[in-house]
Amino acid sequence: MEKQQTMSGRVALVTGGGRGIGEAIAHSLADLGVRVAICDIHDGAERVAAAISSEGQRAVPYHYDISDVEQTADLVNSVINEFGRLDILVNNAGIGGAHGLLHEINVEDWDRTISVNLRGTFLATKYAMPHLLEQTHSTIINIASTYGIIGAPLAPDYCATKGAIVNLTRQLAVDYGPLGVRINAVLPGYIDTDLGGRRANLPKDQAEEMFRRRETSAALQPLGRQATTTEVARVVAFLASDDASFMTGSIVTVDGGCTSTFYHG
Numbered sequence: 388m389e390k391q392q393t394m395s396g397r398v399a400l401v402t403g404g405g406r407g408i409g410e411a412i413a414h415s416l417a418d419l420g421v422r423v424a425i426c427d428i429h430d431g432a433e434r435v436a437a438a439i440s441s442e443g444q445r446a447v448p449y450h451y452d453i454s455d456v457e458q459t460a461d462l463v464n465s466v467i468n469e470f471g472r473l474d475i476l477v478n479n480a481g482i483g484g485a486h487g488l489l490h491e492i493n494v495e496d497w498d499r500t501i502s503v504n505l506r507g508t509f510l511a512t513k514y515a516m517p518h519l520l521e522q523t524h525s526t527i528i529n530i531a532s533t534y535g536i537i538g539a540p541l542a543p544d545y546c547a548t549k550g551a552i553v554n555l556t557r558q559l560a561v562d563y564g565p566l567g568v569r570i571n572a573v574l575p576g577y578i579d580t581d582l583g584g585r586r587a588n589l590p591k592d593q594a595e596e597m598f599r600r601r602e603t604s605a606a607l608q609p610l611g612r613q614a615t616t617t618e619v620a621r622v623v624a625f626l627a628s629d630d631a632s633f634m635t636g637s638i639v640t641v642d643g644g645c646t647s648t649f650y651h652g
């Protein structure tokens with residue numbers, strides 16, 4: 388039987404790693420011995436990097452906006468200057484987007500969602516790819532959403548970007564599989580985070596109502612609850628590892644079964 392290769396020595400870049408699912412992904416990769424570059428537009432990457440470093444692993448924070456061309460090119464250059472290589476890219480940074488019927492949402496809000504969720508994934512992939520192509524166990528994990536394969540109420544921009552990321556994942560698998568880079572997507576369902584700080588920005592009663600609604604919806608799906616960020620992160624870490632060496636172009640739901648049925652309750 389072939390021995391599992393150690394992942395120590397490899398380097399991962401996790402976008403949006405300053406909190407939520409990205410934070411858990413950074414920790415899960417570090418637990419496998421991977422050195423982690425953590426990028427976030429907001430504060431948070433420093434705290435996460437410090438926590439990982441205090442556990443004896445190597446992590447470096449980066450403060451960049453992945454929707455911006457120059458910043459994303461700089462980000463990848465800085466990671467290469469620091470670590471000398473890049474093996475794993477996790478395109479996790481994302482925003483929840485506008486909330487409303489398509490004809491009611493602002494063009495600016497639509498553009499912003501496309502810009503962070505889709506263009507950001509494109510830019511990080513574009514600048515990381517030449518370095519991934521230099522390594523032998525390279526891989527990309529795109530964090531899409533169950534909302535990329537179903538329609539969700541009042542989220543046209545978000546659903547459009549996540550659906551695009553799902554099929555971009557398949558397309559990239561076709562082009563880069565022969566070149567040695569595996570590319571998969573993870574589709575979380577209801578995860579207990581504050582995507583885009585939406586809840587934090589609401590008045591207390593509305594924030595509580597939003598949390599209650601999510602809990603109620605999650606309770607109706609087969610596993611009956613929201614997931615923790617770690618439950619998503621461990622699947623990402625598996626896909627990044629050589630245990631997933633024959634997986635590319637896979638669309639992996641981590642959703643408590645919610646997209647397997649239309650029977651909810």
Ligand SMILES: NC(=O)c1ccc[n+]([C@@H]2O[C@H](COP(=O)([O-])OP(=O)(O)OC[C@H]3O[C@@H](n4cnc5c(N)ncnc54)[C@H](O)[C@@H]3O)[C@@H](O)[C@H]2O)c1
Nearest residue numbers: 403407408427428452453479480481532575578580582583
């Ligand atoms: N929470 C859920 O229920 C859920 C469900 C499905 C998919 N997702 C996806 O998981 C990913 C992570 O979401 P989360 O729930 O952890 O949200 P979150 O808001 O807690 O974390 C997202 C992180 O991305 C960062 N970010 C946003 N825009 C950025 C930019 N332009 N450049 C760099 N960093 C940026 C934010 O500052 C934040 O730290 C997103 O892609 C989201 O769409 C989340």
